[in-house]
Amino acid sequence: MKNSLIFISILASIAFFSFSKPRKPVLDLEGLKNATKVGFSYIPPGKTIIDNDTIACEGFFMSKMEVSNFNYQEYLDDLKKAGKMDEYKLALVDSAKWNSTYFQGDKYVQHYFNHKAYKNYPVVNLTRQQAEKYCEWLTQVWRKYTQNPSLVFRLPKRTEFLRAANGTSLYRPYAWDFPYLRSQKGKMMANFLRIDGGAITRDTVTGKFRIAINDFDFLGNEAEYADVTAPVQSYLPNEFGVYNLNGNVSEMVQEKNIAVGGDWYSPGYDIRNQSTKKFTEANPMVGFRPVMTFTESSKGEKGSKSSK
Template identity: 25%
Template structure:
């Protein structure tokens, strides 16, 4: 997927270069006032925005499909192991080309020890549990010591990570990607200049002094003051001392500028299943020519191509005792996991969407989620959170010791009045009567029976895909299991996803379109 990576880089450069120049064209079709001009109030509009995926991601054009539909021809399915069949629609999104590898996780740990060398608790909490390899009747001790750190396994998927750790990795990755983008393009001080001109300073994010490390949410709230050589010009004429040219005041990049990437996150179950199936390769003019029961076409588990005929198409356990084939002719090439770029990618270009490791998704587990969930982007797991306000008058948000916004449970189902907002800051207890329902258990009495007739609760998270330790039954994209969000396993890893903003259609060239005159000044999508 080198083309995708190149496309990502080009997109970032194109957006960054355009916004730095400040579009000089365009005006409001409702007021006639020109955009991006100080004399007209300095209202800034990026009318040439071009989106693109963040590093490592592949774009997935969404659409309608039958969730659970791929299980139709799978023998031996048991109630609860597969999704309830229902037609739903998934919006377009981005997802990682590969699973997160050991090297990716070690990069995370290295950042922690570099920026917080004495915060031993932080480092310890993000260490994967390598003891997941231990078995009382199996000699797996070498993996306990070597699997995470030895270079022989550097491209293998990280395992032993909980759902909670995976979520925190996604948050960290968001901040590192956005910080690199801002510093490399000059909107913030470059890594080299920030660290006294040392040539290798860009290898990691060094400590940022009193402000703390970069956080996307804190930066967007103007609580990180770091302007680079090509910082955005502040066109607001009311700013004190706002001159012209080089003397003009500067500001932080805003969400409206279209420069920062959306947050990395775990994929929703519907997104993951849709991406794993890769039906785009079997679809023409909205007609699905052949359904799939695996991420590849056909009913078999081995390749039919001449050069690879007979080779297993995924890393899984063929029988209860056969993990890799016969010596001298190893079939799937792996006793445990294999490198994240193994086998043939599916029609979306995604590797190992069946086998190798199961993968965490974001959803809270319920057996019948999709019988009642919405038909557009169905998801169970919403616990609505808001940034905690430290000063309701200025809008300053509270941050933790890592300079990340402090998130609190949402108390209101709609926008508060100004008076309510001020009162909530001084008397939060008074507003609890309006507390928003925890949507994870919305209309669901099942958790009341936890420990009596069910092990499912609000911390039960879905994982999918099958693994090196599973038989073919679990390779079907519709299969699903659950584990507590604070537990881990030697056969569960993850990959990240990202929202796609704007039109769900990724490529319109060559497709029939209505010819509409665009609004004045608007050329992006």
């Protein structure tokens, strides 16, 4: 699937299927399910568990894929075209952060965000504030095309991420319906740090052992090569049609100072649905994906705790 067509197709579809009376922002659920099937999945209401609390979660739409370099470049191009140069400068990716990893990341500094070969890879090296600004821009774009002022794009709550990842089970360790990192056919289910004998090498300069993370292959839809991150539409989607909820990049949520789901730099145990990691500044391991909801004036989205 070409990301260059995703948002255009979705916008056109929503305009056709939904909101025939733009002055009355009413949730046309069935219409939106059809309209967003290209790039967003409907996650039905359900429950999640955090810290032994069972929490109810309203239905919402989640991007099937992490925001890609191409998607984010569209945002930058739009800011530049509109002459919003101050906002453009604040939105720029901090590619120098690739050098914060233990291996030398010069080639990623130069090419990862800018080269067309990486356009369908997840955008990284952004702050939480930059991701929120992207969501605000996306909200403005969709409201313009749908003529519906109730649409809101934002970072997911952790409960929403878990609802999407857990599927029909409250206790599923990963987004797929079995407790292992390989399928019965031997396919790896996610992009993560595989620490085993075959991944350990001795540094020729320091003489110390290290993990050769950039030498890994991954087995996905087409068994492509992943040098750190993998493309946003890799491996198998979960039952809701969402890709890479475990591994690849940890994902920002509304809760501050954490990212969830693990990433290419995380060992297998740390890419579980419940996994969190500290996130306070831009880095090459963290990306994001938006969810779509509605303003409370048209669709309430208040969660509530049930008894334990």
